[in-house]
Amino acid sequence: MVEKLQKMKRLREDRNGFVGGWITGLIGVLIVILVGLALLGPIQDAIAGANVTGASLALLQIVPLLVIVAIVLLVVFWAIARYESV
Numbered sequence: 001m002v003e004k005l006q007k008m009k010r011l012r013e014d015r016n017g018f019v020g021g022w023i024t025g026l027i028g029v030l031i032v033i034l035v036g037l038a039l040l041g042p043i044q045d046a047i048a049g050a051n052v053t054g055a056s057l058a059l060l061q062i063v064p065l066l067v068i069v070a071i072v073l074l075v076v077f078w079a080i081a082r083y084e085s086v
Helices: 001-015 020-050 056-083
Strands: none
Touching: 020 056
16 A cells, blocks of 8 residues: 555655656657648648649649658657667
């Protein structure tokens, strides 16, 4: 019983350590994902409204894919950094 209370006390004292850092990072990643996905629609609308053809159109159509890849890489690198710091 005493050990359990001491463990709970250590968790309360760990406000900026492992638990706090993990939750803060997770919330940050979720915010970036939400903002990125919210911007994806307007980006696609701007590309659809662009008056370009040929190679320029092909390159513009890749932009939403690059946004998604950037978000996925952000999540992967955040997870790797968290795993290595443990």
